[in-house]
Amino acid sequence: MVSRANLKKMRQRVAAFTLAALALFPAAVLLPILEVQRLGHYHQSSILGGIFDLFAHGSYFVGGIILLFSIVLPLTKLIALLELTWLCSLDEKHRARTYRWMEIAGKWSMMDVMLLALLVMLVKLSGLVEFHFGPAVFAFSLCVAFSLIATLSFDPHAIWESA
Amino acid sequence: MNIESEANEKYVAQPAIPSAVVVPVHADRSSKWWWITAFSALASVALFFYSRQTIGEPIVIEFLDGYGIKPEDRLKHHGIDVGQVEKVELSAELEKVLVHVRLQRNASTLAREGTQFWIVRPTFSIDSVGGLETILGAKYLAVAPGPSSGPKASRFVGLESPPVASAKDGSLEILLDSGTRGGLSNGAPILYRGYKIGNVLQVGLATDARSVRARCAIEPEYRDLVRTNTKFWNRSGWRLNIGLTGIKLDADSMAQVVSGGIEMATPDTPEPAVNMGHRFVLYEEVKPEWTQWQPSIGHGELWNSLENRLPQPQRMALRWQERSYGFRVNRQLTGWCLPLDDGSILCLKEQLVAPDSALGGSVSIEIAGLSWVPTSIQWIADSGSAPQDPRIIRFRPANQLPDDVALWSSKYVAAAPSTPCSVVLVSDDPNSSVALDSGRFAPDGVIWSIDSSIVLSSDLLGVPVIRAESNEVIGLLVPNSKASMVVLLK
Numbered sequence: 001m002v003s004r005a006n007l008k009k010m011r012q013r014v015a016a017f018t019l020a021a022l023a024l025f026p027a028a029v030l031l032p033i034l035e036v037q038r039l040g041h042y043h044q045s046s047i048l049g050g051i052f053d054l055f056a057h058g059s060y061f062v063g064g065i066i067l068l069f070s071i072v073l074p075l076t077k078l079i080a081l082l083e084l085t086w087l088c089s090l091d092e093k094h095r096a097r098t099y100r101w102m103e104i105a106g107k108w109s110m111m112d113v114m115l116l117a118l119l120v121m122l123v124k125l126s127g128l129v130e131f132h133f134g135p136a137v138f139a140f141s142l143c144v145a146f147s148l149i150a151t152l153s154f155d156p157h158a159i160w161e162s163a
Numbered sequence: 164m165n166i167e168s169e170a171n172e173k174y175v176a177q178p179a180i181p182s183a184v185v186v187p188v189h190a191d192r193s194s195k196w197w198w199i200t201a202f203s204a205l206a207s208v209a210l211f212f213y214s215r216q217t218i219g220e221p222i223v224i225e226f227l228d229g230y231g232i233k234p235e236d237r238l239k240h241h242g243i244d245v246g247q248v249e250k251v252e253l254s255a256e257l258e259k260v261l262v263h264v265r266l267q268r269n270a271s272t273l274a275r276e277g278t279q280f281w282i283v284r285p286t287f288s289i290d291s292v293g294g295l296e297t298i299l300g301a302k303y304l305a306v307a308p309g310p311s312s313g314p315k316a317s318r319f320v321g322l323e324s325p326p327v328a329s330a331k332d333g334s335l336e337i338l339l340d341s342g343t344r345g346g347l348s349n350g351a352p353i354l355y356r357g358y359k360i361g362n363v364l365q366v367g368l369a370t371d372a373r374s375v376r377a378r379c380a381i382e383p384e385y386r387d388l389v390r391t392n393t394k395f396w397n398r399s400g401w402r403l404n405i406g407l408t409g410i411k412l413d414a415d416s417m418a419q420v421v422s423g424g425i426e427m428a429t430p431d432t433p434e435p436a437v438n439m440g441h442r443f444v445l446y447e448e449v450k451p452e453w454t455q456w457q458p459s460i461g462h463g464e465l466w467n468s469l470e471n472r473l474p475q476p477q478r479m480a481l482r483w484q485e486r487s488y489g490f491r492v493n494r495q496l497t498g499w500c501l502p503l504d505d506g507s508i509l510c511l512k513e514q515l516v517a518p519d520s521a522l523g524g525s526v527s528i529e530i531a532g533l534s535w536v537p538t539s540i541q542w543i544a545d546s547g548s549a550p551q552d553p554r555i556i557r558f559r560p561a562n563q564l565p566d567d568v569a570l571w572s573s574k575y576v577a578a579a580p581s582t583p584c585s586v587v588l589v590s591d592d593p594n595s596s597v598a599l600d601s602g603r604f605a606p607d608g609v610i611w612s613i614d615s616s617i618v619l620s621s622d623l624l625g626v627p628v629i630r631a632e633s634n635e636v637i638g639l640l641v642p643n644s645k646a647s648m649v650v651l652l653k
Binding site: 012013016017019020021023024026027030031032043044135136138139142147 | 199203207532
């Protein structure tokens, strides 16, 4: 049996980490994350900029998938978490639904996967091109870590306890 | 206030009623994890701020031809990135290419009026190969910063080709007019005795198209070699003489063969040095006598150290009468003497002492409009070389020289070094001063004999000889049609 006090503490912790992740999210998405230099060509791109580039080149499917899985769903998950632990503006029935949505969104939010992909790229390409991380990598890594901690700390029992 | 405190006392005095509800101690206390949120918010703001910091000013450069420049190409200065092309677009009238460049923050001072931009692309021409890195790699923009005092600007007109090499500070820029281009091209050398002293900056038609005009720069240290009577002639790189005795091919340097060259010569009696922008005629053919000219002109550091401090010797005349075939004949010896700031005058002995054949009482000495008889002159020192037979005499005239006569500081009168050094001979006109290299002298006791190939006018009798390095008077000149010499101070 989880005590009310412990639940309240858990809520605050989850809300703290969720808000931290949300605060870092714009920096992670908007600031340049990669700086690639190859034979005099220089390219600097952010995640959102990369997605727009994909759209501009006509790769709507790939661009859409990345947009969905690395921006929309993670953002949805974070906002849902925040609602469940801190805002509590919905009634219990809707909260339960929100939790289910969050579970689904969480399964498909691939920010951590993308971080791994970046690391793999760094290892693979370091010999071929000059490759630097931009300032967004710092925000991105912390954002991934904090949203993981928030998800793991979340106890669904809180849904049925009013704040 | 009193009532309140009384009420408080009353309240405190009452025994506390135990509460039935147990409130968990930590429930209302904020979670200790909120600092993570604060930190993240701060970090996020800081990152945005940091990225803004590294973003510099946007500028727009107009080009007539884009030469394939595209976004993400770099703007480089001295080979270092200072900006990046963000966007390339056509102007509204489809006439120009507008290149939007984002300068790096530390390069924002480039956004000034007078800054020049051009697109670097491979060039292969007969006299230069450049921009090779742009064959394989990306093209890039290059920039030449304008004057640092220029006002801010954000729109520029790009150059179609790299800017013309600008002359070094202190160079002498002159214009050469010729009838035809004659193989001249930008960067062609200007040679003096086959030695490069400058180069052609730009070749183009004169404004009235009647001649080809070459803008040239003479390097600062050689600018004194160019005088108003200097002759320039076009020297094609090589000459081929085919005759009965064989074939003779004559070429100077590779650069000259490729880009042509200009040779110059200054006559033995150089006229004043020229000013910036002086115009000369560039001759097609060299006249034989031009190559024979051998003026001695001080130049470079030797000259710069002297330029501000040159002695101003005064004309000096010794007049006497002689008896010749029963007649009294007037004779005179003119030369130069050097008035010193202690009131004395330095000259050669023969300028002061008339020959024995002079008639008594007929001798007079004239300097700067004043005249004395020899007996009124006080010899201070026989600053000459040999004690028994002094060649140089320092004397004090009976009365002061006029105030407008320039005096030479006696601090700069010194004994000559034991081995010959480079010197300058100075008469009253600095432009006609003669420079002599140390190799032109043969030391011979108290005198240095001057190489007999150097002919010095007999008019230069007694001119001071200045040591180039130290700017000191070390002797006086005795010119002679056969062999001149310098009499040294000791």
